[in-house]
Amino acid sequence: MSASPNPIVEVSDLTVDFATGGGTVHAVCGVDLSLQPGETLALLGESGSGKSVTLRALMRLHPKSAKIGGAVRVDGRDVLAMSPAELAAYRGRTVSMIFQDPGLAFDPVYRVGQQITEAVMRHEGCARATARQRGLELFERVRIPSPERRLDNFPHEMSGGMRQRAMIALALACRPKVLLADEPTTALDATVQIQVLLLLRELQRDFGLAIVFVTHDIGVAVEIADRIAVMYAGRIVESGTCTAVIRRAAHPYTRGLLASRAETAMDKTGRLKTIPGSTPDLAAPPPGCAFGPRCESFGERCAAGIPPNVSVGPGHEARCVRLLPGAA
Amino acid sequence: MNGEAGSLPVDPRDRGGLGTPFLDVRGLVKHFGGKGGLLRQRTGVVRAVDGIDFAVGQGETLGIVGESGCGKSTTARLVMQIIKPDRGEILLNGEAVGSGDLDLGAFRRQVQMVFQDSYASLNPRLTVEDTVAFGPRVHGVSAKASIAAAHDLLDRVGLEPRRFAGRYPHEISGGQRQRVNIARALSLKPRLLILDEAVSALDKSVEAQVLNLLLDLKAEFGLTYIFITHDLNVVRFMSDRIMVMYLGKIAEVGPADPIFEAPGHPYTAALLSSIPSMDPDNRTAEAPLTGDPPNPIDPPSGCRFHPRCRFAASLCGEAEPASFGVGGGQFAACHLVNPASGHPRLAAA
Numbered sequence: 001m002s003a004s005p006n007p008i009v010e011v012s013d014l015t016v017d018f019a020t021g022g023g024t025v026h027a028v029c030g031v032d033l034s035l036q037p038g039e040t041l042a043l044l045g046e047s048g049s050g051k052s053v054t055l056r057a058l059m060r061l062h063p064k065s066a067k068i069g070g071a072v073r074v075d076g077r078d079v080l081a082m083s084p085a086e087l088a089a090y091r092g093r094t095v096s097m098i099f100q101d102p103g104l105a106f107d108p109v110y111r112v113g114q115q116i117t118e119a120v121m122r123h124e125g126c127a128r129a130t131a132r133q134r135g136l137e138l139f140e141r142v143r144i145p146s147p148e149r150r151l152d153n154f155p156h157e158m159s160g161g162m163r164q165r166a167m168i169a170l171a172l173a174c175r176p177k178v179l180l181a182d183e184p185t186t187a188l189d190a191t192v193q194i195q196v197l198l199l200l201r202e203l204q205r206d207f208g209l210a211i212v213f214v215t216h217d218i219g220v221a222v223e224i225a226d227r228i229a230v231m232y233a234g235r236i237v238e239s240g241t242c243t244a245v246i247r248r249a250a251h252p253y254t255r256g257l258l259a260s261r262a263e264t265a266m267d268k269t270g271r272l273k274t275i276p277g278s279t280p281d282l283a284a285p286p287p288g289c290a291f292g293p294r295c296e297s298f299g300e301r302c303a304a305g306i307p308p309n310v311s312v313g314p315g316h317e318a319r320c321v322r323l324l325p326g327a328a
Numbered sequence: 329m330n331g332e333a334g335s336l337p338v339d340p341r342d343r344g345g346l347g348t349p350f351l352d353v354r355g356l357v358k359h360f361g362g363k364g365g366l367l368r369q370r371t372g373v374v375r376a377v378d379g380i381d382f383a384v385g386q387g388e389t390l391g392i393v394g395e396s397g398c399g400k401s402t403t404a405r406l407v408m409q410i411i412k413p414d415r416g417e418i419l420l421n422g423e424a425v426g427s428g429d430l431d432l433g434a435f436r437r438q439v440q441m442v443f444q445d446s447y448a449s450l451n452p453r454l455t456v457e458d459t460v461a462f463g464p465r466v467h468g469v470s471a472k473a474s475i476a477a478a479h480d481l482l483d484r485v486g487l488e489p490r491r492f493a494g495r496y497p498h499e500i501s502g503g504q505r506q507r508v509n510i511a512r513a514l515s516l517k518p519r520l521l522i523l524d525e526a527v528s529a530l531d532k533s534v535e536a537q538v539l540n541l542l543l544d545l546k547a548e549f550g551l552t553y554i555f556i557t558h559d560l561n562v563v564r565f566m567s568d569r570i571m572v573m574y575l576g577k578i579a580e581v582g583p584a585d586p587i588f589e590a591p592g593h594p595y596t597a598a599l600l601s602s603i604p605s606m607d608p609d610n611r612t613a614e615a616p617l618t619g620d621p622p623n624p625i626d627p628p629s630g631c632r633f634h635p636r637c638r639f640a641a642s643l644c645g646e647a648e649p650a651s652f653g654v655g656g657g658q659f660a661a662c663h664l665v666n667p668a669s670g671h672p673r674l675a676a677a
Contacts, residue, residue: 046531190602219604260536
C-alpha cells in the first residue's frame with residue numbers, strides 16, 4: 001500500500017489464526033492496509049477469503065481463542081494493545097460497524113430510539129433529551145420517513161431497508177471517524193441496495209468518514225469504493241484504485257472474477273468463463289500461491305513461495321510471480 | 329422411436345398436441361392469512377399472488393424477477409404444488425394438474441425444484457448417493473438400479489462418484505451440495521425444473537460453474553426451466569423470456585434481450601437501472617426508486633406501482649392497467665404502453 005502522511009487506519013502484517021478441531025485455520029495471513037481520512041476501501045473476496053475476519057480485527061471483535069498478530073493502528077492508537085475499558089470507549093466512538101443483518105445488530109426488546117440514545121449517552125455523557133435529539137437528527141439524515149415516530153419502533157416493526165438505515169444511524173451516533181461495513185447491502189433488493197450505497201457515499205462525503213466496505217460483489221465495490229483490495233485465502237492479492245483494478249486487473253484471480261460475471265462473460269458457445277475448482281482449505285493451504293491450483297498460468301515458481309507484491313502501476317499492486325520484471 | 333421419417337421424436341408424455349404450451353398457468357391467486365394469526369390479532373390478507381397468467385414453452389427458460397414480496401417464490405411453490413392455490417389452474421401439456429387427467433404423483437415426476445439453501449434441502453443423515461437414489465426408490469426402482477443411476481447422475485453434475493458418493497452433506501462445499509440437489513432433482517427424469525434462487529448463495533466463481541452446468545444439463549436432458557432469482561445479470565444470461573413481478577402481479581413479460589434493452593414498464597426500467605454500474609467513471613448518481621418495496625397487505629389501488637412511479641397520473645391510481653402487447657412477444661401492464669388508455673403523457677407526446 002502507498003505510504004501516505006497521516007493514515008487513519010494502518011494495518012501491517014495482520015495475521016488471524018483460529019484453533020479448530022481440524023487444525024489451525026490461518027484465516028488472515030499477512031494483510032497490509034492503509035486508509036486516509038475520508039477514503040473508501042472495498043475489501044472484495046469470496047467466502048473464506050478473510051475479508052470479514054480482517055474487518056473484525058480492526059475492532060477486535062474476535063473470540064479470545066483467535067490469535068491476532070501484526071499491528072493495527074487506528075487514529076494513531078495501537079488497537080491490539082488496548083485494555084478492555086479503552087476498547088469499550090474506542091468501539092462506537094472512533095470506529096463503528098454495520099452488518100449484513102440489521103435484525104441481529106439491534107436488540108429486539110428495546111425500541112430503536114432507546115438503543116441510539118443509550119449509545120450517545122454512554123459515550124458522550126450527555127442528557128437523555130440531547131441524545132434523543134441526536135437520534136432524531138440522524139434518522140432525518142439517513143432519510144427515514146416520519147423519523148419522530150420511527151424512533152419509537154421496535155426493530156421488527158421496520159422493513160429491511162429501513163432497519164439498515166436505522167443501523168447506519170446507530171453506527172454514526174457518536175460521530176466515528178471510521179465506519180466498517182460488512183456486506184451491509186447483500187441481503188437487500190437491488191432497488192434498495194443502490195439507495196443505501198448512495199446514502200453511504202453521501203454520508204462519507206459530509207462527515208469525512210473513512211469506510212472499509214467488505215463485499216463479494218464487484219459491482220457494489222465499484223459503486224462505493226475509491227480503492228479496491230481483492231482478497232484470496234487470507235491475503236490481499238491485488239489492490240489499487242477502483243479504475244485500475246477494474247480496467248487493468250493484473251492478478252489472474254481478479255481477472256477470472258471479472259471474466260465470470262454473467263453480463264460480460266459469454267464466450268462464443270454461450271457459456272460463462274469460469275475459474276475452475278474452489279477456494280482452498282485454510283487449515284491446509286497449498287504451498288506457495290494459494291490460487292495456484294486454480295490458475296491457468298500455474299508454474300513451478302508459483303508453488304515455490306508466497307508471491308511478492310509487485311507494483312504494476314501507480315498505487316496498483318498484485319501478488320503474482322508472472323508480474324515480476326523479467327517474467328514472461 | 330419409431331416415428332415417421334422427418335418428424336420430431338414424440339415423447340409419450342406429450343399429450344396436448346402441437347401448439348399447446350408445455351406449462352400453462354391461468355388466473356393463479358394465493359392469499360395468506362386474514363383469519364386470526366398470532367395471538368388472534370386481526371391480520372391483513374397478504375395478496376402474495378393475485379391473479380397471474382403465464383405460459384412456458386417446451387425447452388424454454390422462463391426467468392422470474394422482482395423485489396422481495398413480489399410473489400415470485402410463492403408462484404414457484406404454487407406451480408410445484410407445495411401449496412394449494414386459492415384460485416386458478418395449472419396445466420401441463422394441456423392437462424389440469426390434480427384432475428383425473430394428471431394426478432399429483434404423475435405431475436411431480438415431471439416437475440422438480442431446487443432451492444436456495446443447499447444444506448437445509450438435504451437430509452443430513454443420508455449420504456450423497458442415498459440422497460440422489462431416494463426418489464427413484466420411493467417410486468419403485470430397485471436399490472441396485474437406483475444407486476447405479478445415482479452414480480451416473482453424480483458424474484453428470486461433475487461430482488466423481490468414487491470420491492463423493494459416500495459423503496454426507498456437511499462434508500462437501502456449498503457448490504458441491506447444490507450439485508447434489510440438482511442431481512437429486514434430475515433423478516426422476518423430470519421435464520420441468522424450477523430453480524428458486526438456486527445459485528444465489530454460491531460464491532461468484534462457483535456460481536458461474538453451476539450456471540454452465542445447468543445449461544449443459546438442459547441441453548442433454550431436454551429440460552424446461554423456471555429460473556427465479558433477484559440477480560438481474562444472471563437472469564438475462566440464463567433466460568429466453570423474463571417475467572417481472574410486482575406485488576403479486578405480472579408487470580412485464582417478454583423475450584430477455586428486448587426487455588433489457590427496451591423495457592416497456594417503468595418498474596422494469598427502474599429495476600434494471602438499480603444494477604450497479606461496473607463503470608468507475610460513471611457511477612449511479614441517483615437511485616431509480618425511493619423507499620422499500622411496499623407491503624403486499626393492502627396493495628395500492630389501480631396500478632400497484634403507481635405510488636413509486638415517476639410517470640404516475642391520476643388514472644394510474646384509479647384503473648388497473650391490463651397487459652398490453654408492445655410487439656415481439658413483449659407485454660407490459662402499464663397505461664403508458666397502451667395508446668388507448670388515456671394517460672396524460674400520451675396526449676402530450
